[in-house]
Amino acid sequence: MPSVAESTLGVRADFPIFAGRPDERPLIYLDSGATSQKPQVVIDALAGHLRDHNANVHRGVYPLAQEADAAFESARAQIAAFTGATPQTTIFTKNVTEAINLVAYSWGRANIGPGDAVLITQMEHHANIVPWQVLCRERGATLRYLEVDDRGELSLSALDAELARGDVRLVAFAHVSNVLGTINPVAEMTARVRAAGAVSLVDGAQAVPQMAVDVEQIGADFYGWTGHKALGPMGIGVLHGRGEILQEMEPFLTGGDMIASVDFQSATWNELPWKFEAGTPMVAEAVGLGAAVDYLSALGMDRVREHERSLTAYMLEGLARVPDLRVVGPPEADGRGALASFTIGGLHPHDVAELVSRSGVCIRAGHHCAQPLMRCLGVGATARASVGVYNDRSDIDALIDALLAAREVFALDAP
Amino acid sequence: MPSVAESTLGVRADFPIFAGRPDERPLIYLDSGATSQKPQVVIDALAGHLRDHNANVHRGVYPLAQEADAAFESARAQIAAFTGATPQTTIFTKNVTEAINLVAYSWGRANIGPGDAVLITQMEHHANIVPWQVLCRERGATLRYLEVDDRGELSLSALDAELARGDVRLVAFAHVSNVLGTINPVAEMTARVRAAGAVSLVDGAQAVPQMAVDVEQIGADFYGWTGHKALGPMGIGVLHGRGEILQEMEPFLTGGDMIASVDFQSATWNELPWKFEAGTPMVAEAVGLGAAVDYLSALGMDRVREHERSLTAYMLEGLARVPDLRVVGPPEADGRGALASFTIGGLHPHDVAELVSRSGVCIRAGHHCAQPLMRCLGVGATARASVGVYNDRSDIDALIDALLAAREVFALDAP
Amino acid sequence: MDDLYRDYILDHYKQPRNFGELEPHDLEALEHNPLCGDELGVHIRVCDERIVDLRFQGHGCAISQAAASIASEELKGMTLAEVEQLDADWMIDLLGIPVSATRRKCALLNLKVVRGAVTGDHAWPT
Amino acid sequence: MDDLYRDYILDHYKQPRNFGELEPHDLEALEHNPLCGDELGVHIRVCDERIVDLRFQGHGCAISQAAASIASEELKGMTLAEVEQLDADWMIDLLGIPVSATRRKCALLNLKVVRGAVTGDHAWPT
Ligand SMILES: Cc1ncc(COP(=O)(O)O)c(C=O)c1O
């Protein structure tokens, strides 16, 4: 089967979870959009740091503490370089959700007031919706949504029209939608936002794991992403920010490490990026994420994207063979990230996910933390299959077979 | 040397970092107050979770996701049980700094206003100072400090006097001071705070790793601690809260997992504890911390405390033999946690720490994130040696020898 | 045959009993399954502290819909005091299938709604 | 002999040159070492765009105090333009000892203060 070879990176053996499951069922993991599996090098880097170099960072003069410092800050440098950013403007958070909350609390409360508007899109994840709802309610501002069209895409002219209203201070949007798969024209969008004098925030949670991302080139004021979807550990996220804006912002979390000096009634702040990192950071997780971005760089993000694009195209073909199945989002694999969300007439997505799991296929079902989008799509929930570097066509074949079998359990073709 | 045997738990071999350093110097680790070393079981639990059970939590229907859910929530149950709390009121944060910020933002902004006072103590860590400075400034409230006396202790009658002023809404204090070592009478303090109608927050960062802590018995409204000092991974902290107060509070970080439903302009919140856990949590770190508290429970926290108390007594004796050395904090080991902070006349703490590191001794020097306390003590910085379960008298002997040698480098006894 | 998707489950899913609206009604409640956003509502008619009629409405998976349908037949005729005593085991036993931890929320959604309507306590089950 | 704590370092630490206050002065600045809270301030007297006198004050470790003392002898007589060009390497070379990453902040504190006083840029070194 040469076609299988065509769309494999041949790296599955790097991921120990595929070596065998306790129930001896195959693991057909098609849920990388929720979280990625971890290569052994990432697990080793994390465990190795705890075993050999563990100390608290930033303050110790003994060699072990200096090793920990060096490991932490060189992980930051690696991670910043991976996304075209500088270490000074690369802030570690616990996940992208915290990164967005940081901006909402710290930048938002100082810059958004009554009469102002925050513009987001109908395809956002709750992490890029709820913080803005809370901010707008607190500050007497308005939250507006950019529409998603029938192809699952945003319209640049609709963005222009919104910006022309003159009240938009911040525009926040996903780089790649976690439900539709849509790859948004982020550089065009941030340029328009900047021209209108507003600030942009891009949620790169789905983008960074699957394509080359250069935050400098994208030109967003804030760009956030999350380690666990990019082959890294859980418990670590990243916020890149434009230096001048970060300089002006007040800190978000306060406490140790983020101060320059503390007096009884007031304190002064440390330099970037530490001003935004209060308390003991997730050092081993940073080291693990450093190993993850190294691993991805060695594969080459363009190869990763091409592999996943081709596999997604193959998946869309396969899904088209399942009766009553409707895929949401852009019709072609070229314009979409490495996932497909779908519904099957007569079958609830939960039941679909449960039934395919009988053959070891792992897909997600639900609202994918995007309830407003579900409402726009007119569905309560969808099933979603998403691919990663370790998948190949055999996984897609197993998915399609399992979907067909699921329909049979519900006797959907019975007369 | 029977006296050495007396104060060892015999567990050093459980901690792989002591198996050998690259520079082949011995590792005399006396900086557990900054962060603890990790037993192999913790590293294995964390790495094993990533290798065998990694999936995103809360939403997946396939077996792997259910394993991850079960691992995460049973870690929560273990950790809650370890400190006498319930899982519902045990919230995971990234560190205790975030836990305190959560309370300052979420409870504080809703309950502290002009004319109100927040009372903290002169012995707090910056994590339990700066969030209250920021809150008080924002809300027009007053931040007051309870004095530390010559013995490094707080006075209950001074607390009574402060509470009698009638404006105190919140009292926040360390269970064990990270500089003085003072063990505060937390149950007596929380009872007085409650009687005065105020809310209490206890910073248990130093206490939980070294003594049996029962948050129910302590009776604090909020009790926070941090995993990395308690043999657990970095990147995870814990906030225990009184259920009724947590119920009434608005969430802090918002996004996925912490919602019940999201509409375009508003959202409703998930149940406790998830209402306060936005985004993908640090699942593997929770599993690692679960293994850490199991390990500590197996040792027995009373044995841990007795071991560290006896070692601290031995250390205080040894330090008394070093000329011009002044220890700050309670004079006897009974009333203090497992550490001693000190200055040596004519030697700056940084130089002390650097010089003892030549013989492999790891101690901390600086302000220990407690600059206001440093001001009260009239010193710019101190050196601090702190002990953990893996230390024994040989470590203390090495410290004392190294301190004496440091004085020689500076020729302090030269005529 | 599938363990979970037994014939009677599929039957109740495809032909749910007591679905729809009930006007007038004395009690009502609406709940979401936070897992998937599914909604389930109930209308209850009460006479002499006893459920004399009820209807579910909403959408959900086979487990949540079958559970609602199966339970509806049992609930009719119960006193409100009896409903207050119902617990998760009652529902799981009634369903008669092995329900995973994740799908428990689906299986219990209808009981949550009914208890919410009867007791005003929407926190159950925690 | 110790690599770091050479005799001349200890000598400058114990008998620092140019320590104290300078009144009147034309430029001044004060900086903290965030690592330990140590403070170092400087007073500078300028004539014809050139440093004609300066004094340090404050407290710190042997490295930061010796660095300030050693540098003070070089700084006197430099033009302000020359001071603006001074970089970390200049200071580290002048000290002549191997400085670890952590202690760099100690070694550079005095140059940070002096540059702050001369250029108004307190961000250096980042
Ligand atoms: C008493 C005390 N509180 C708070 C902290 C802050 O802990 P973390 O940095 O893990 O948030 C520490 C440790 O640094 C501490 O000793």
Ligand SMILES: Cc1ncc(COP(=O)(O)O)c(C=O)c1O
């Ligand atoms: C587009 C998008 N944004 C935000 C998030 C939230 O990521 P995290 O839970 O790691 O904060 C996710 C993933 O769940 C996502 O897909």
